[in-house]
Amino acid sequence: MSDPTARILRLLSLLQTYRHWGGSELAERLDVSPRTLRRDVERLRELGYPVDTTRGTQGGYRLAAGAKLPPLLLDDEEAVAIAVGLRTAAGGVAGIEEASLRALAKLQQVLPPRLRARLNAVQDATVPTVFASRGPAVDADVLVAIAQACRGSEQLRFAYTGHDGTETSRLVEPYRLVSRGRRWYLVAWCLQRADWRTFRVDRVQRPFANGVRFPPRELPAEDAAAYVAQALRAVPNRPRAVVRIAAPVEQARAAVWPGMGELVPDGPDNCVLHATGDSVDWLAVGISMVAATSGLRLTVDGPAEVLEALRRLGDNAAALADGRAAAPV
Structure with missing residues (x-):
């Protein structure tokens, strides 16, 4: 050149x-x-x-990261992708919504007319939906530090607070970040445990990439999202439900989000979803969404608290349809 x-x-x-x-x-x-x-x-x-x-x-x-942000070089597709991403700020990340709008305003000022027209077309055709998060927010700096270590295949050291509140020091080979509902998870090879682990990012503090690079390992799952779903199903005391679906497992798999749980065949024309969720109410919402959008016939075997949550959800939906105020869940 x-x-x-x-x-x-x-x-x-x-x-x-x-x-x-x-x-x-x-x-x-x-x-x-x-x-x-x-x-x-x-x-x-x-x-x-x-x-x-x-x-x-x-x-x-x-x-490397510098003291100031120099000009970025973006091609057309990258510029539009960033603008669209800024329109839907990452859920569960502390303080990112306002910063996203400021960055979007600056980017729109310098976009050439042909790209601005493409972005406006996407914006005009999109209705953003925002769900209030009850879970702890993730620190944006922590998220970026982890992402950079994943991208650079660098060992990452951080302090991690476990379920019992105990803080430990971890040294890992980071693999991927997974956004699941209201939470973010890091999938990594833990050097202390010599095994794959998932870490909730809201419990990670003071992440530091030590510069030691490593060759990628083979993940024992189809992808990082599947591994997180598999790991969460193994967590004790997590809300669960058994959902019977009157459809072959291949047909149900196209309608059920993989993160909801494990689908297993139950004869040639039926299957069972062993569903899990962050809470009983969110589990009920997920089951209701599958029932409402899939066109499949679902039967929930239990447990009782999930059945009660589904009843509350139905009562609230009926109240809203009748113009009455819904009861808080």
Whole structure:
């Protein structure tokens, strides 16, 4: 790539993925010599981009966090994706809604007309739905620190508060973050336990990536979301319900959100959902949503507290339909 300006912009675009780039790999991508690459990196530093350099056989470059935010290089799809994401601020993250609106206003000011038209089309066709969260909010800085460690495949150390309130120090190889309803979970290989673990992010404090990189391990599940669902089903005293569905398991699987629980066949034309939830009321809401949107016939075997929650939900829905005030749950 002979044009210096285009080459530096391309270098910046690669570095802004926030992964570690080997020097030879980066030079090959840009079709330049290692000497030219070093010169281009110095030019980025002069422009305010903090590029870290590591030496040795595993040496290379990485864009680090700086004292100020330099200009970002976004292509059309990235700009629209960010704007759409800002319109629906991450649920359960403390203080992010107002910051998202400020960032969206700044981004809209600099979008070219063709991209602004695409964003407006999405906004006009979308009705956001906000659910009040009763759970503890996640600190945005903690969430970002974990995400960066996942992206960079760096070991992460943090303080973790368990169910009994005891704080322990954990050293993990972070794999993925999973947003599940009102809560965020980290899926990671725990070096102290030598096994896979899930961690509630609202219980994580003082996360610190120590710079030690690791090769990815094979997760013993289809994906991180499936692993979290599997781990939560094993938590004792978690609200549960047995739901019988008059449909083959393949048909039910298309209508039931995987995080609700485990679907198992019950003969060729029926299946059973072993459902779990953060609370009895949220479990009742989830079951009701499946019944209302799937067109399938559901029967709930119990337990009694879930059946009672379903009755309250039905009574409140009937009251609202009749113009009466719904009772608090």
